Amino acid sequence: xxxxxxxxxxxxxxxxxxxxxxxxxxALSDQAAxxxxxxxxxxxxxxxxxxxxxxxxxxxxxxxxxxxxxxxQLSSSADDLAQFSERRDDLAATIFAAAAELPFDxxxxxxxxxxxxxxxxxTELAAFVGMGRTFQIWNPDGFxxxxxxxxxxxxxxxxxxxxxxxxx
Amino acid sequence: xxxxxxxxxxxxxxxxxxxxxxxxxxALSDQAAxxxxxxxxxxxxxxxxxxxxxxxxxxxxxxxxxxxxxxxQLSSSADDLAQFSERRDDLAATIFAAAAELPFDxxxxxxxxxxxxxxxxxTELAAFVGMGRTFQIWNPDGFxxxxxxxxxxxxxxxxxxxxxxxxx
DNA sequence: TGGGATTTTATGGGCGTCAATGGTCTTAGG
DNA sequence: CCTAAGACCATTGACGCCCATAAAATCCCA
Numbered sequence: 403x404x405x406x407x408x409x410x411x412x413x414x415x416x417x418x419x420x421x422x423x424x425x426x427x428x429a430l431s432d433q434a435a436x437x438x439x440x441x442x443x444x445x446x447x448x449x450x451x452x453x454x455x456x457x458x459x460x461x462x463x464x465x466x467x468x469x470x471x472x473x474x475q476l477s478s479s480a481d482d483l484a485q486f487s488e489r490r491d492d493l494a495a496t497i498f499a500a501a502a503e504l505p506f507d508x509x510x511x512x513x514x515x516x517x518x519x520x521x522x523x524x525t526e527l528a529a530f531v532g533m534g535r536t537f538q539i540w541n542p543d544g545f546x547x548x549x550x551x552x553x554x555x556x557x558x559x560x561x562x563x564x565x566x567x568x569x570x
Numbered sequence: 571x572x573x574x575x576x577x578x579x580x581x582x583x584x585x586x587x588x589x590x591x592x593x594x595x596x597a598l599s600d601q602a603a604x605x606x607x608x609x610x611x612x613x614x615x616x617x618x619x620x621x622x623x624x625x626x627x628x629x630x631x632x633x634x635x636x637x638x639x640x641x642x643q644l645s646s647s648a649d650d651l652a653q654f655s656e657r658r659d660d661l662a663a664t665i666f667a668a669a670a671e672l673p674f675d676x677x678x679x680x681x682x683x684x685x686x687x688x689x690x691x692x693t694e695l696a697a698f699v700g701m702g703r704t705f706q707i708w709n710p711d712g713f714x715x716x717x718x719x720x721x722x723x724x725x726x727x728x729x730x731x732x733x734x735x736x737x738x
Numbered sequence: 739t740g741g742g743a744t745t746t747t748a749t750g751g752g753c754g755t756c757a758a759t760g761g762t763c764t765t766a767g768g
Numbered sequence: 769c770c771t772a773a774g775a776c777c778a779t780t781g782a783c784g785c786c787c788a789t790a791a792a793a794t795c796c797c798a
Contacts (some may be wrong), residue, residue: 403642407623407669408683413759417773421758425671461659508775509758532669533662534645549667552660557628559657581749585783589748676785677748 404429404469406532411542413527418519419511420528422454426537427510430454430469453505454512456539458521460496462548464531465518465539472536473501514539572597574700579710581695586687587679588696590622594705595678598622598637621673622680624707625665626689630716632699633686633707640704641669682707 410423455473459466468476480493504512514524522528523541531538531545540548578591599620623641627634636644644665651658672680682692690696691709699706699713708716 403645405638405642405645405671407641407666407671409667415760417760419759424757461656505774508777511758513773531663531667533659534648534666545663545667549663552663553628555656555660556664583749583751585751587749592747673784675783676787679749681783 404535406534406537408532409545410530411527412530414514414519414524418513419507420514421509421511422506423530424510426530426532427506451503451505453503455501455503456518457497457501458518459538462538463522463541463544465514465522465524467537467539469536572600573702574705576700577713578698579695580698582682582687582692586681586684587675588682589677589679590674591698592678594698594700595674601637601639619671619673621671623669623671624683624686625669626686627706628664630706631690631709631712633682633690633692635705635707638671 406426406429408423408425410426412421412423414420451470454467455470456465456467458464476497480497500517502515502518504514506512514522514528518539519525522539523544524539525541527542529540529542529545531540574594574597576591576593578594580589580591582588619638621638623636623638624633626632648658648661648666651661668685670683670686672682674680682696687693690707691712692707693709695710697708697710697713699708
């Protein structure tokens with residue numbers, strides 16, 4: 403089971419390229435291999451697409467990165483919404499229309515589309531932030547600020563509970 | 571069930587490496603299905619990752635240590651929260667973004683990431699502190715101070731603890 | 739039961755490999 | 769023709785992996 407941990411700050415070079423951390427790449431190819439069984443949905447590149455799927459976060463100045471499996475989950479969830487509300491169209495427009503496949507170059511780098519880089523305020527440096535099953539890409543300073551606020555909220559709401567929340 | 575007991579103070583060498591106490595390593599390989607394969611890359615869900623997962627404690631100047639399996643459970647728990655909810659992102663930013671897989675080298679040592687060493691105030695020496703089902707890594711002096719205060723509190727408040735025969 | 743022999747730990751250091759980065763060249767496209 | 773994107777190569781610094789040594793624990797057998 404893939405797990406994205408840690409925060410890696412990498413440089414964006416003059417051509418707009420950034421290295422995706424090697425550990426993240428490993429985790430991605432891992433889950434890609436696992437998800438081979440079922441029929442591959444259309445409108446995605448072939449089974450062995452070498453890269454990531456990203457879209458601008460609508461809650462924060464960041465770029466969300468999901469693996470294919472997760473993207474499909476999201477799609478299904480959005481479909482469920484359809485029968486109950488028109489939020490589905492909003493979600494679809496917000497997520498899927500703005501999403502893009504970002505292929506790796508030979509060295510495991512991607513190029514951040516301008517609109518996403520702008521949304522996240524990324525220029526020179528990009529922070530790859532592990533979020534468990536997914537990861538995000540931030541402006542390093544922006545993330546550090548957010549992280550501090552989040553840590554405060556977690557402390558106040560008793561994050562210790564979560565540590566015991568594992569049911570086993 | 572494996573238990574982490576005792577306190578071991580080990581040296582941090584010039585390359586930032588510390589030996590994890592052998593007894594702790596044994597306890598770890600007990601609870602996780604032991605994996606022999608050395609050099610397993612991080613974020614790899616193979617048979618078993620040989621190493622530990624650590625993140626800075628948000629309660630104390632210390633490093634919390636879990637095995638990978640437990641971290642995956644945590645990830646699943648967080649997953650149950652609504653996608654894109656604030657709570658979920660806060661937890662992820664606080665825990666997963668600050669956590670790291672620390673693989674063992676051939677001699678059972680790990681490298682403490684700089685941010686964690688700073689958080690715990692660790693430079694020359696690291697205290698591995700057994701906490702029952704988990705353990706922590708402290709600056710030895712810092713832990714000694716904490717231990718004294720904790721002991722005082724326990725004495726003053728009457729350290730009553732109800733034993734229970736829980737499931738697992 | 740004592741003490742030497744053997745195995746395990748903790749620690750130190752060398753070296754090769756790979757990740758991150760930067761550049762150049764080639765191809766495609768407007 | 770000029771620009772933009774993609775493929776390919778080069779550099780360097782960190783980390784993984786290996787071996788060496790000393791100290792400590794354990795074993796073993798007289």
